[in-house]
Amino acid sequence: MLSFNSNYEVGVFKRLNENNELVMDVGSEEYTFTLNDGEMDDLEQHLLNQENLLIPFHKKTKELILNTEPNYDEEEMEELMNISKGAGDHGED
Numbered sequence: 623m624l625s626f627n628s629n630y631e632v633g634v635f636k637r638l639n640e641n642n643e644l645v646m647d648v649g650s651e652e653y654t655f656t657l658n659d660g661e662m663d664d665l666e667q668h669l670l671n672q673e674n675l676l677i678p679f680h681k682k683t684k685e686l687i688l689n690t691e692p693n694y695d696e697e698e699m700e701e702l703m704n705i706s707k708g709a710g711d712h713g714e715d
Contacts, residue, residue, distance in 0.1 A: 628680055629680055629688070630678055630679070630680055630681065631648050631655060631678070631679060631681050632648070632676050632678050632679075633646030633647060633648040633653060633676070633677050633678075633679060634646060634647045634648075634677075635669065635675035635676075635677055636676055637650070639654075641656065642656060642657045642658065642659070642662050643655065643656050643657070644657055644665065644667045644677075646677055653679075653684075655679075655684065661686070664686075664690045665677075665688060666689035667684070667688070667689075667690045667692075668686075668689050668690060671690075671691070679696075679701055687709070714715045
C-alpha cells in the first residue's frame with residue numbers, strides 16, 4: 623500500500639491527447655505526462671483496477687504510481703473454476 627507524504631499528490635484523470643499524452647488536474651494546476659506504450663497499458667490497468675479516475679504520482683520525479691496488479695473478483699473466479707471443472711467432467715478441456 624502506498625503511504626502518502628509531502629512528495630506525493632493525487633491527480634484526477636482529465637483526458638488522453640494524441641501522442642500518448644495524459645492530462646491530469648491536481649488542485650488548480652494541470653499536468654501533462656507523455657507516456658510510452660507500456661505506460662499506456664499500465665495506465666489502462668490502473669484505471670480499471672481503481673474504478674475511479676484518481677492517479678497518484680511523485681511530485682519531484684513526476685513518476686506515476688499505478689496499480690497494475692490484476693484485480694480479480696472472487697465470485698467471478700469461483701464461477702470460472704466451477705465451469706472449468708464441469709468441462710472436465712464431460713471430457714472437454
